[in-house]
Amino acid sequence: MATTEAAPRAGAHERSYEELEAIFANVDAPYALVDLDAMWANGAEMMARAQGTPIRIASKSVRCRPLLAAILERVWRKHPARPGAQRGSSGFQGLMTFTLPESLWLHGHGFDDLLLAYPTADRGALAELAALDSERPPIVMVDSAEQLDWIEAAAGAGGRSIRVCIELDVGWWVLGGRVKFGAKRSPIRTPDQARALAREITRRPRFELAALMGYEAHIAGLGDHPLGKRMQAPLIRLMKRRSSAEIAERRAAVVAAVREVSPVPIVNGGGTGSVHLTAREPVVTEVTAGSGFFAPTLFDRYDDFTLTPAAMFAMPVVRRPSGGVATLLGGGYHASGAAGRDRLPAPHLPRGLRLDPLEGAGEVQTPVIGAAAASLRVGDRVYLRHAKAGELCERFDRLYLVSGGEILDEVPTYRGEGRCEL
Numbered sequence: 001m002a003t004t005e006a007a008p009r010a011g012a013h014e015r016s017y018e019e020l021e022a023i024f025a026n027v028d029a030p031y032a033l034v035d036l037d038a039m040w041a042n043g044a045e046m047m048a049r050a051q052g053t054p055i056r057i058a059s060k061s062v063r064c065r066p067l068l069a070a071i072l073e074r075v076w077r078k079h080p081a082r083p084g085a086q087r088g089s090s091g092f093q094g095l096m097t098f099t100l101p102e103s104l105w106l107h108g109h110g111f112d113d114l115l116l117a118y119p120t121a122d123r124g125a126l127a128e129l130a131a132l133d134s135e136r137p138p139i140v141m142v143d144s145a146e147q148l149d150w151i152e153a154a155a156g157a158g159g160r161s162i163r164v165c166i167e168l169d170v171g172w173w174v175l176g177g178r179v180k181f182g183a184k185r186s187p188i189r190t191p192d193q194a195r196a197l198a199r200e201i202t203r204r205p206r207f208e209l210a211a212l213m214g215y216e217a218h219i220a221g222l223g224d225h226p227l228g229k230r231m232q233a234p235l236i237r238l239m240k241r242r243s244s245a246e247i248a249e250r251r252a253a254v255v256a257a258v259r260e261v262s263p264v265p266i267v268n269g270g271g272t273g274s275v276h277l278t279a280r281e282p283v284v285t286e287v288t289a290g291s292g293f294f295a296p297t298l299f300d301r302y303d304d305f306t307l308t309p310a311a312m313f314a315m316p317v318v319r320r321p322s323g324g325v326a327t328l329l330g331g332g333y334h335a336s337g338a339a340g341r342d343r344l345p346a347p348h349l350p351r352g353l354r355l356d357p358l359e360g361a362g363e364v365q366t367p368v369i370g371a372a373a374a375s376l377r378v379g380d381r382v383y384l385r386h387a388k389a390g391e392l393c394e395r396f397d398r399l400y401l402v403s404g405g406e407i408l409d410e411v412p413t414y415r416g417e418g419r420c421e422l
């Protein structure tokens with residue numbers, strides 16, 4: 001278990017280069033770190049925005065088992081339940097996982113409230129799930145009868161019932177559906193479609209309908225001021241406002257329709273960027289958040305909340321091609337999504353550094369330029385931030401956990417435990 005129990009610190013403090021350098025004086029770069037003081041402050045910020053609605057942690061955005069356990073075990077300051085809430089909050093509850101092998105692995109380590117957010121076609125893992133001796137096996141995601149057929153075939157005859165979650169499309173459609181905002185995920189959109197799939201699930205003895213989920217990627221995962229697209233900000237705000245209102249109405253109608261068929265207990269929605277909006281919907285029983293703990297650069301661009309950078313990685317300066325350029329080893333850790341500048345890692349400390357637009361962040365070398373570059377020497381370290389949260393953990397096998405002025409612990413990432421998910 002990680003030694004994460006640093007005394008809680010008031011407010012969020014952004015560490016300086018000098019502080020980090022003092023802490024890591026005897027550690028050779030590359031290394032990755034999580035500032036626990038910032039991470040706990042970010043968790044508290046999200047809890048405050050959730051207004052008493054429990055938060056399920058997106059495991060893909062943390063990818064470190066000791067940290068996931070520490071967040072779940074922590075005693076968080078309670079927030080009063082919002083008016084009309086179905087339950088009061090006890091903070092962070094359960095995990096939203098991203099692959100079935102990961103879910104089974106976590107389940108084997110004692111995590112028993114698992115909702116797999118993406119459909120699986122992994123026959124071996126489905127057979128394992130069907131054979132699992134557990135009161136609360138992981139819930140798997142479906143949006144079609146085709147997937148139910150696949151699961152039944154993979155699970156084989158006999159065995160336990162498979163708990164499933166229906167995913168609802170919560171995209172915003174305008175001009176009669178000719179323009180669509182939102183991730184291309186589920187075909188289930190209307191109360192009638194959801195009711196029909198719920199009937200199909202309950203008609204098949206192998207399944208139990210356990211949850212309904214709708215993730216508003218175009219609200220939660222889209223900053224209000226995307227990098228290099230300043231003109232879009234007012235349109236994004238408008239889209240988010242209109243879409244949130246439409247989702248609230250439609251989700252309520254879908255939940256009512258599904259409950260005509262089955263008393264689906266879990267209604268999940270939201271992400272770090274929309275916790276405060278999704279939690280307001282009376283039918284929502286829980287929201288999801290993960291990225292907010294690490295606060296990667298994509299989450300610097302929201303109007304409604306401010307998080308503190310918590311996860312970063314340090315790369316050493318290995319050469320000086322010229323007076324104004326310092327070249328780091330490696331560093332080319334791009335984030336997933338539509339390729340663009342906003343997906344690049346960002347030099348964070350010392351202040352006054354940026355990537356060279358001609359080279360970006362490289363596989364084996366990353367030149368940095370800017371005012372601070374001239375004073376960097378071979379062996380100095382530059383701290384960078386990833387654009388997204390959990391993907392950083394695919395590049396490092398351990399994380400240094402920092403609190404106050406010291407390294408509290410060193411914990412394995414998923415990768416460090418030999419996991420290779422996605």
Ligand SMILES: Cc1ncc(COP(=O)(O)O)c(C=O)c1O
Pocket residue numbers: 058061096117215220221269270271272273288289290291292389
């Ligand atoms: C289904 C689902 N819910 C919630 C989230 C939000 O995760 P985070 O808070 O890490 O942005 C995601 C992220 O992609 C997701 O796919």
